[in-house]
Amino acid sequence: MCGIIGYTGESEALSKMTKGLSVLEYRGYDSVGVALQEDGEIKTVKCRGRIGDLEEKLKQSPSHARCAIGHTRWATHGGPSDRNAHPHRVGSTVLVHNGIIENHKQLKERLIDLGVEFSSETDTEVAAALLDLHYQTCNDPVKAIRRAMEELTGSYAFGILFDGAKGEVYAVRSGSPLILAKGKDGYYLASDMTALLPFTNLYYPLKEGEIARLTPTEAKLFDDESKEHAPTWEQTDMTAEAAQKDGFAHFMLKEIFEEAKAVENALASRVDENGLPDFAQDGIDAAFWKRIRNIQIVACGSAMHAGLIGARLIEDYAAIPTSVYIASEYRYHPPVTGEGTLVIVVSQSGETADSLAALRYAKSVGIPTLGIVNAVGTTIAREADYCIYTYAGPEIAVATTKGYCTQVAVLYLLALHFAKIRQTMSPTRIKGLLDGLRVETPYAIAEMLTQERMQAYRRIAQVFQDRDHAFYIGRGRDYLLSMEGALKLKEISYVHTEAYASGELKHGTISLIEDGTPVIALCTEPSLAEKAENNVHEVESRGAHVIRIYRADCLKKHEADTDTIVLNAKSDIACFFSAMIAVQMIAYEAAVRRGCDIDRPRNLAKSVTVE
Ligand code: M6R
Numbered sequence: 001m002c003g004i005i006g007y008t009g010e011s012e013a014l015s016k017m018t019k020g021l022s023v024l025e026y027r028g029y030d031s032v033g034v035a036l037q038e039d040g041e042i043k044t045v046k047c048r049g050r051i052g053d054l055e056e057k058l059k060q061s062p063s064h065a066r067c068a069i070g071h072t073r074w075a076t077h078g079g080p081s082d083r084n085a086h087p088h089r090v091g092s093t094v095l096v097h098n099g100i101i102e103n104h105k106q107l108k109e110r111l112i113d114l115g116v117e118f119s120s121e122t123d124t125e126v127a128a129a130l131l132d133l134h135y136q137t138c139n140d141p142v143k144a145i146r147r148a149m150e151e152l153t154g155s156y157a158f159g160i161l162f163d164g165a166k167g168e169v170y171a172v173r174s175g176s177p178l179i180l181a182k183g184k185d186g187y188y189l190a191s192d193m194t195a196l197l198p199f200t201n202l203y204y205p206l207k208e209g210e211i212a213r214l215t216p217t218e219a220k221l222f223d224d225e226s227k228e229h230a231p232t233w234e235q236t237d238m239t240a241e242a243a244q245k246d247g248f249a250h251f252m253l254k255e256i257f258e259e260a261k262a263v264e265n266a267l268a269s270r271v272d273e274n275g276l277p278d279f280a281q282d283g284i285d286a287a288f289w290k291r292i293r294n295i296q297i298v299a300c301g302s303a304m305h306a307g308l309i310g311a312r313l314i315e316d317y318a319a320i321p322t323s324v325y326i327a328s329e330y331r332y333h334p335p336v337t338g339e340g341t342l343v344i345v346v347s348q349s350g351e352t353a354d355s356l357a358a359l360r361y362a363k364s365v366g367i368p369t370l371g372i373v374n375a376v377g378t379t380i381a382r383e384a385d386y387c388i389y390t391y392a393g394p395e396i397a398v399a400t401t402k403g404y405c406t407q408v409a410v411l412y413l414l415a416l417h418f419a420k421i422r423q424t425m426s427p428t429r430i431k432g433l434l435d436g437l438r439v440e441t442p443y444a445i446a447e448m449l450t451q452e453r454m455q456a457y458r459r460i461a462q463v464f465q466d467r468d469h470a471f472y473i474g475r476g477r478d479y480l481l482s483m484e485g486a487l488k489l490k491e492i493s494y495v496h497t498e499a500y501a502s503g504e505l506k507h508g509t510i511s512l513i514e515d516g517t518p519v520i521a522l523c524t525e526p527s528l529a530e531k532a533e534n535n536v537h538e539v540e541s542r543g544a545h546v547i548r549i550y551r552a553d554c555l556k557k558h559e560a561d562t563d564t565i566v567l568n569a570k571s572d573i574a575c576f577f578s579a580m581i582a583v584q585m586i587a588y589e590a591a592v593r594r595g596c597d598i599d600r601p602r603n604l605a606k607s608v609t610v611e
Contacts, residue, residue, distance in 0.1 A: 464518065464590035
């Protein structure tokens with residue numbers, strides 16, 4: 001939930017810190033800081049606010065340090081303030097941390113008894129004090145870290161500098177992500193590879209419990225027995241350009257425009273010469289698929305919404321009973337499992353703590369697991385028995401768009417794959433359905449992003465200028481997309497929006513409809529159109545301001561007005577994705593009108609690595 005960066009080498013470190021931190025801001029952005037080691041001295045500069053605020057502060061203290069760590073924070077323990085900002089120094093130890101130290105209270109009491117004085121409300125300062133206690137005793141950074149790890153519970157990724165360890169950056173992780181990297185001019189660490197792409201593409205995902213020591217000339221790893229070895233570097237084909245805005249006003253907008261390509265990438269290499277789904281390239285053998293009798297999809301937020309669509313498709317196409325669980329609830333009330341259960345964990349970041357905990361629970365009770373993950377090499381991708389990457393590319397905006405889109409695309413492909421394996425549909429029918437995604441959808445998405453469409457979204461979004469409550473309604477799959485539409489609208493524009501199954505509104509919630517209440521109605525399933533439209537009339541006659549997002553053949557002529565978005569796509573799946581673009585764009589334009597910080601909405605972070 002916070003971003004960490006570190007560097008040691010022959011180049012100046014500060015600009016690398018600020019560059020990397022500005023990429024990592026999506027992980028948290030309420031305070032920021034750096035620790036710079038220069039001439040053997042470690043100086044920390046930190047403040048509440050964003051990277052720009054830190055840069056202002058840094059103007060007063062220029063630095064030529066070649067060894068540094070930095071941090072951008074999403075507050076958990078202790079509100080956003082200068083003194084709660086990282087790095088935290090205790091004695092000779094300077095620490096940046098991502099995660100939560102669960103036993104910080106007990107440790108703090110013990111450390112206070114030993115005479116330690118604390119100056120912040122953070123759990124991180126407690127960890128720094130514990131590390132320092134051991135460092136003072138053994139004067140050996142690796143031993144001190146190992147001893148502290150034995151006492152710490154919770155999740156953490158640490159970047160550490162010690163007085164007396166000149167040019168050395170230490171790192172360790174347990175439950176929170178951390179990547180090491182090798183550049184031409186030194187060694188790096190970061191929470192996420194995107195922060196390091198401007199410097200290098202050689203990386204190593206640090207393993208649980210492994211301690212790393214970086215010096216200007218080498219990286220060393222220490223395992224449980226403190227045996228030393230060198231990392232095996234991997235090469236990423238992500239580029240720094242992929243993590244730039246490319247002239248778009250916001251990352252979110254850029255990422256919406258990338259969705260057509262993202263769908264193509266998600267499908268590439270997964271369609272065989274007969275136009276049928278094929279996951280052979282993902283290293284999943286045929287026997288694995290055949291054993292599956294029921295499926296549990298586990299995820300959070302938008303990934304869970306994608307899971308809901310996936311479950312519907314798997315049941316419709318392959319008749320495999322499939323349920324969806326909120327990851328943070330899953331292991332506290334685990335569902336009944338049996339022979340042939342498969343747990344699918346869906347996650348864009350691959351690091352979401354709740355999803356990871358659910359995955360680990362499933363593995364601990366012997367259920368086979370499959371990850372559907374975007375970020376390559378991340379914890380969920382590595383720990384799941386099998387992983388299908390969505391290949392959406394780096395997603396920077398906190399509100400997911402292309403991440404969700406590719407999750408649905410992969411789940412659609414998976415549903416058709418199960419249909420093929422179980423022979424619940426003919427190959428011709430499967431091919432036809434897949435063509436809707438592969439051939440028609442990229443064009444349908446592009447058609448939803450023309451200038452004319454953009455003007456319509458802008459016009460429609462005006463209604464949210466001075467409205468704080470809204471509803472999304474839909475039936476069938478449209479209800480499931482409504483949930484995502486409502487989340488998108490509320491998380492970036494702060495308009496309180498709830499999604500309702502159209503037919504359910506009249507059972508109580510319709511009392512909230514007043515004159516002018518915005519209600520966005522989705523309708524992409526012709527068989528449900530008549531009933532869906534009846535429900536729209538119910539809210540319209542109570543004064544609602546209705547915005548229709550309707551498939552052309554679900555719309556009667558007289559229903560179309562300036563607040564109607566007509567979807568021209570032909571296949572069900574292309575209509576679904578067209579509607580998805582509309583809901584994402586309406587949220588975007590509403591947030592623009594309301595002057596919100598679109599890529600970094602308040603109180604949120606991109607990767608939620610705490611439970
Ligand atoms: O990285 P993940 O897909 O595991 O993230 C899950 C949710 O935290 C994420 O989808 C969240 O709901 C987004 N802010 C929605 O835009």
